[in-house]
Amino acid sequence: MAVGKHAVALIGAGRMGQIHGPNAARHPALSLRYVVDAQSGAAKALAQQLGAEAAALGDALADPDIAGAIVASSTDMHLEHSLAMIDAGKAVLCEKPIDLDLEKAKAAAPAFKDARFVLGFNRRFDPHVVALREKLASGAIGALETLTLINHDPAPPPPAFIPRSGGLFKDFTIHDLDLASYLMGEPPAEIFAAASCLVDKAIGEAGDVDTARVLLRTGSGKLCVISNTRRSGYGYDQRIEAYGSRGMAATRNERVDTVEFWSEAGARASPIRPNFLDRYAASYAAEMDHFAEVVSGRARPQVGYEEGLAALAWAEACAKSARTNTVVKLRGA
Template sequence: MLTVGLLGAGRIALVHATAITAHPESKLVAVSDYLPENAQKLAAQFGAEARSTEEIIADPAIDAVLIATPTNTHSDLIEAATRAGKAVLCEKPVDLSLDRARACLANVGESQQPVMIGFNRRFDPNFAALKGALDAGEIGKSEILAITSYDPAPPPIEYIKVSGGLFRDMMIHDFDMANFIMGGPPVTVSAVGTCLVDPAIGEAGDVDTAAVTLTYADGRIAVIRNTRRAGYGDQRVEVQGSEGMLQVGNLGENLMVKSTAAGVVSAKPVLFFLERYMPAYAAEWGAFVAAATSGEAMPVTLEDGVAALAMAEAATKSAQTGQPVNLADI
């Protein structure tokens, strides 16, 4: 039984607490948060104890920690937990600073403790099926990848101000998905971003609508599109290969289709990513538990987290300068 401490008690921590307690081989024993009352509430809901982060990390009876705290704390907590001999699953991104993330990677390497970064979309059953079919050669060699990730509404401005920006906060999932599907990072990153949804987002120094083109050494192309305003929600992936196409469309709230003389109507897509990817979060946790208890390599590594953050850094620079950025220069 893997004993687990959960660092953070916000919205995403609730998702992770659900996955931890649902798994037959893990037990949530402690929760911390910078607001003690939040930790107490979440701990009580799942039969755990509210404790301080320092107590959880120092407790030798706790095997692993899941980090669901603000991004600017991630690297410090990863390092502290691995020094204490714990396995770590940390929410993305590794850090707001690429240099700090790289330092974290070097420091964790010295401890040799397992760390997994929470790119849960790799574990979505539909995306995993697409990756499996591609790797099996069912459409030949991939040539062009299109990823669409549209959120139904932007987060609060207070979150925007500390998130690191759309490329580091939102599109970073898509950067990792591109690396996952295409088998590695691109050579160049070209990005455009604008503020169309809420002027306050622009005033906070961020964009809310963006498109990125990735080019690879062998000539392949990937295109990623994000917006923080799509009232229906939109999460799709399409890969065109030398012998055909693989597609994963939106998941509907139900499968019913009504056809009448007035037209054909189906349910709208599952609205928000938390609902859309709940099976992925559960599968992600299952993969972490399996690796942590068997000693096998983590399926999503700290190196993967740093690679996606480097792409986010390149996209931010490209959007600011209007010029393509060589990833090697980042």
């Protein structure tokens, strides 16, 4: 291990592990030592690619040189793996959501009290979101009144993904719920959600929805509309519009390049980013930068257990609202 680097372990060699693993491996302050996965073949393949060692979870827990762990395992194992690492004295970067069961997550509160725990709401680290929030905080558009978040996937996931994902609200909308609170500066007090299965009937057969609109109202009366779908048909649509007393601020979609082609037929531009990995590559890298600072002790987590617990409660409120066709009033709001 290079001098000055902190050794870390990666738990989970699946889709998110293949994002976080390379970011950790090439980070100047981190050294990726272990890759842990229930599928030994997947762990070995990723470890070999990243110059790490495939190992069992117990190896990472017992190694005193491991300063931190990146939990990118299946959603239903996030809490268990995070608690194991925290108990072993490691700093943790955990993918969202913190767990699929709100009560189970609440019961774990004592373990997180003094933990160095970063929850993977990566959009908080996106440079466009950071710039937008700074613009709002500066008062450039006056007092924020309403917010619109558009989060549309290019295509639906395979139906096999649905049962362990937590469903649309816990797997997908949860990002927007956290982002809404982050940008509005206060949590929602009321939630109304309407949802349907319009994209893939197999998702409905698995007990989930794939299209939703969510309306949030804060205690001060600010409103936020969230638009979600599992299929856009035109790329990874990620837009934010913030309306204030003196104007509007927005983030638009990134395009693959800035080339425009003009002819008698009209104007054409390059397509928008095709998927979340391409669009949010910079935010995942910045998130790893922050985690490295937390591991070293130079920074406190910017987003952690409390934010994860709140967003999980709001996701459950969305599901309840969509199921009952009622406004859900949130406790403590």
